[in-house]
Amino acid sequence: MATNVESVNVSTGRATRKKKKVSIVPYLFIAPHLLFFAAFLAWPFFYGVYISLFRFDFLRPENRPFVGLKNYANLFDPGSVQFDKFWNALGNTGEFILWSVLPLVGIALLLAVLLNRNYPGRGVFRTIFFAPYTLSVTVASVLWWWIFQQTGIVNEALQGMGLKPVNWLGDLPGAWVAITVATIWWTIGFNTIIFLTALQEIPKSLYEAASLDGANSRQQFFLITVPMLRSVLVFVLTITLIASANLFGQPYIMTAGGPADGTQTVIYRIFFEGILRGQMGTAAAMSIFVAILLLSLTYLNFKFFGATEQQ
Amino acid sequence: MTTLQTTHKNLQETDVEIGESKVSKFGFYLTLILFALFFLLPLLWMVVTAFKPFEEWLNPNWIPVNPTIENFTSIFNDKSLPVVNWFLNSLLIAFLFTAAILIIDSLAGYAYARLEFPGKNLLFGLMLATLVMPGIMFLIPNYITVSRLDWIGTIQGVIAPGLSGVFGVFFMRQFFQSLPKELEEAAYIDGAGIWRTFVSVILPLSKGPIITLGIITFLTSWNDFLWPLLILGGNRKALTLPVGLATLQGQYTFDYGKLMAGALVLTVPVLILYAIFQRYIIRSISMTGIKG
Numbered sequence: 001m002a003t004n005v006e007s008v009n010v011s012t013g014r015a016t017r018k019k020k021k022v023s024i025v026p027y028l029f030i031a032p033h034l035l036f037f038a039a040f041l042a043w044p045f046f047y048g049v050y051i052s053l054f055r056f057d058f059l060r061p062e063n064r065p066f067v068g069l070k071n072y073a074n075l076f077d078p079g080s081v082q083f084d085k086f087w088n089a090l091g092n093t094g095e096f097i098l099w100s101v102l103p104l105v106g107i108a109l110l111l112a113v114l115l116n117r118n119y120p121g122r123g124v125f126r127t128i129f130f131a132p133y134t135l136s137v138t139v140a141s142v143l144w145w146w147i148f149q150q151t152g153i154v155n156e157a158l159q160g161m162g163l164k165p166v167n168w169l170g171d172l173p174g175a176w177v178a179i180t181v182a183t184i185w186w187t188i189g190f191n192t193i194i195f196l197t198a199l200q201e202i203p204k205s206l207y208e209a210a211s212l213d214g215a216n217s218r219q220q221f222f223l224i225t226v227p228m229l230r231s232v233l234v235f236v237l238t239i240t241l242i243a244s245a246n247l248f249g250q251p252y253i254m255t256a257g258g259p260a261d262g263t264q265t266v267i268y269r270i271f272f273e274g275i276l277r278g279q280m281g282t283a284a285a286m287s288i289f290v291a292i293l294l295l296s297l298t299y300l301n302f303k304f305f306g307a308t309e310q311q
Numbered sequence: 312m313t314t315l316q317t318t319h320k321n322l323q324e325t326d327v328e329i330g331e332s333k334v335s336k337f338g339f340y341l342t343l344i345l346f347a348l349f350f351l352l353p354l355l356w357m358v359v360t361a362f363k364p365f366e367e368w369l370n371p372n373w374i375p376v377n378p379t380i381e382n383f384t385s386i387f388n389d390k391s392l393p394v395v396n397w398f399l400n401s402l403l404i405a406f407l408f409t410a411a412i413l414i415i416d417s418l419a420g421y422a423y424a425r426l427e428f429p430g431k432n433l434l435f436g437l438m439l440a441t442l443v444m445p446g447i448m449f450l451i452p453n454y455i456t457v458s459r460l461d462w463i464g465t466i467q468g469v470i471a472p473g474l475s476g477v478f479g480v481f482f483m484r485q486f487f488q489s490l491p492k493e494l495e496e497a498a499y500i501d502g503a504g505i506w507r508t509f510v511s512v513i514l515p516l517s518k519g520p521i522i523t524l525g526i527i528t529f530l531t532s533w534n535d536f537l538w539p540l541l542i543l544g545g546n547r548k549a550l551t552l553p554v555g556l557a558t559l560q561g562q563y564t565f566d567y568g569k570l571m572a573g574a575l576v577l578t579v580p581v582l583i584l585y586a587i588f589q590r591y592i593i594r595s596i597s598m599t600g601i602k603g
Contacts (some may be wrong), residue, residue, distance in 0.1 A: 025505050029422035032415040033480060034434070037392060040475035041441050044452035051452060058455075114343055128347045131354070134585045134592070136534035138553040139574045142560055143357050146567050153356060156371040183352060190596060197597035233554060242445065249536045250479045253557055267447060267537075274543055284451045291445040298443065 048284050056281035058274075064281075071285035080271070082282055088261055088289075090271035097244045098263065099180045104240045105233070110186050112195030113221070126196075130189035137186065138250035144182035145169065147252040169255050172262045179250045179263060187243065191236050198232040199225070234305040238298050245294055266290050324513040357578070360571040382522035382572035386559070393548050394576065400466075404539075404551060410474040410478050412528045413521060420483025421509055425495065427478045438477045454541055464546040469539050473532070479524055482598070487513065500567045523591040526584065531593070533581060552577045 055067050074080035115126050119232040132140060141185050155165035168174040202225065210220050226233075248267040251257055257264035264272075266286070274283025360368065360383055363375045386394055392480075395549050422428070423435055453472045462468030490513065498508040538553045550558065556573050585592065 023505075026422045026426035026428035026431075029418045029509075030434070031424060033419035033474070036471065036474040037438065037477070038442075039456065040453055040472040041449065041477075042437065044449045044456065045441075045444065047456070048448055048452040051455065053538065058458075078447070111346060114339070114346075117339075125343055125347055128350050130589075130593065131582065131585060132350055134530055134534075134581050135578055136553040136556075136581075138556045138576050139535045140554060142570055142574050143353055145560070146360065146571065147353060147356065149567075151369050153371055160371075164481075193596045194594055217327075237322075246445075247482075253560060255526065270447065270450065271537075275454065280451055280455060287447045287451055291448040294445040294447075295443065 034092050048288060051280055052284035054281045056279070056284070058278035058280050067281070069281045071183065072289065075289060076223055082286075085261065086266075086269055086286060089243065089264050089266045092264055093245055093247065093266045094262065095176065095264075096179065096247050097241060099176050100183055100244045101237070101240050103180070103184055104188055104191060104244070105237055107184065108191030108236070109195050109229075109233075111188070111192040112199055113225070115192070115196050117201045125266045129192055133189035138253060140182055140186035141253035144178060144185065144242065145217055148174075148178040148181075149256075170259050172239070175251075175259065175263050179254060180246075180252065183244075183247070191240060194232065194236055195229070196227055202228045230305070234302060237305070238301050241297060241301065242294060245290075245297075247274065258296050348505075354578075357571045357574055360567055361575045363568055365568065382568040384577075386569050386573055386576075387537060391547075391563055392555070392562070393550075393575070394552075394555065396548050396565050397550050397552045398576070400543075400549060401459060401551040401553075404466055405529050407466065408473060408532040409529045411470065411474055412476075413525055415474060416479030416524065417483045417514070417517065417521065418509075419480045420485075421487050423480065423512065424484040424487035425492075426505065438480065450537075450541075451595060457542060463542055464549055465542075466549075468542040469535075469551075472538070473535075479528065482524055482595070483522055485598070490516060503511060519591075523595045524587070526588045526591050527595045530581065530584065 011015050052071050053066060053068060054064050055071075074082050075086055077083060111129055115122060115129070137216045148172075149155075150165060150167055152168075154168065158165055166174055172245050206228070207220055210224055215223065246267055247265045248271070251263040251265060251268060255263045257268055270283050270286050270290070273279050273286065355373070359375060362378045362380070363370075364377050364379045364381065365379070367375060386392055423431065449472075449526055457463060457472065459469045460468070462471070494512055494516075495508050498512045504512070534553060535551070536553045536557075540554045540557070543549045543551065543554060547558070556570075556577055559573050560570055
């Protein structure tokens with residue numbers, strides 16, 4: 001790399017000062033990105049913590065007293081204004097994680113295995129499975145909102161089979177079923193492609209050896225595929241967990257957080273508290289608390305599953 | 312010899328596997344087709360509903376009896392719904408965002424891949440660290456920053472925060488690192504500077520990754536919902552299509568045909584892009600997996 005620096009100096013006409021001088025050119029290359037990085041990723045990291053220590057009413061700049069950790073304490077004080085709705089939202093987010101993560105990972109793995117064989121039309125199926133992922137959350141949500149309407153096609157089908165129609169979006173757990181199905185439909189292609197890529201990297205010789213030893217395809221799946229996929233499984237599990245914890249657009253459009261705040265999620269709550277109510281201090285505190293929860297979850301995930309990997 | 316044999320054997324084995332028994336072959340294709348229907352039928356239902364007249368919306372027929380385009384004309388003609396504006400806003404924002412990302416991330420990616428400068432490792436480490444930070448932490452402070460800049464309701468307010476992202480930088484860096492160093496050395500010997508080398512030697516070799524990054528950046532921006540909702544939510548004319556469609560739903564609550572027509576307008580450009588650039592889109596996601 002020394003040659004590079006030298007040639008820089010030559011090329012930029014600064015050969016007179018020779019090597020010692022640090023070239024400014026590399027900094028010009030990184031400057032545009034660094035500017036945005038500093039303003040919208042590095043700075044808000046600290047600024048968010050700062051805001052969370054104030055009663056930061058967005059609409060009343062003249063009255064923003066320092067309150068220390070009170071915004072955090074309020075989250076644990078059953079008497080505070082925020083307590084009930086925040087923990088309700090946190091509980092709902094947890095519920096959606098329980099609903100969604102297992103199918104999002106499990107079905108994606110199944111789809112990837114189906115796509116990993118050789119047969120005519122394989123590319124077409126891959127195209128179809130991935131297509132919804134390219135759509136906007138609005139399209140996915142409005143579409144499934146229509147499908148799960150009381151007068152929608154799902155209820156038509158139920159009635160056609162002689163069953164009672166269900167008020168999917170207006171009742172629990174119907175609303176979670178609708179949101180989960182919409183989410184699976186919309187995003188599962190992403191996990192599928194990641195699994196498919198990983199499957200294609202498993203050496204074929206392992207399967208050959210196993211089949212010579214008489215292992216059937218189920219044994220091959222659990223004794224070769226799953227262990228070989230372990231690190232990718234942990235990765236997919238983690239990003240799916242984080243994505244599910246960030247649920248917002250689907251309930252915003254499909255249920256408006258209802259019925260009775262039953263599908264209001266943490267992001268929804270922070271949006272409500274900070275943007276709609278202008279309470280930036282408490283919203284920032286909530287964000288940081290949730291971020292710490294997510295980081296711990298990611299850490300545990302890797303520690304728990306990552307450790308078994310090294311056996 | 313062995314290689315040939317193995318390949319041959321592989322093919323044979325796969326055939327045998329699928330042909331194991333008629334029953335399992337049938338089950339395999341049945342599973343595939345059921346999943347394909349799960350992904351396709353909702354899209355088809357969107358198209359069908361969009362072309363149905365009012366009287367047919369609530370009927371479960373999959374072929375409109377009297378197909379019509381009135382759902383489209385009525386949303387385009389409704390003065391309170393500037394759908395054309397939304398479409399143009401989405402297009403403009405996605406183009407500007409993509410262009411900006413391609414320029415600043417390939418520049419930065421090249422520097423982190425190939426140039427030496429004090430502070431490089433520190434900066435790169437900082438960027439890596441932000442990858443694990445949950446995005447929710449940045450929402451409120453960035454909203455305040457954008458409002459301090461008086462950018463609420465503006466295009467730059469939607470675009471600027473996203474330019475801080477590190478994915479594109481890593482993506483381009485990874486590609487530049489894979490290029491042989493001899494290319495640059497030859498250019499330097501010929502007397503070209505870093506800038507000239509980058510523009511006339513490196514960039515022409517980078518078409519593939521630039522297209523890949525461009526397509527996924529465009530899609531991400533075109534489909535983005537939460538941030539444009541926060542920044543543009545107060546100004547009806549300035550909305551993007553995804554945010555606008557959500558507004559449409561608020562206004563036309565039970566006008567299903569019109570809503571599906573709106574959803575279709577939002578979907579068609581994306582599916583066209585997907586049809587043309589599928590390979591690039593899927594490759595970029597494969598890379599995400601490898602990175603993890």
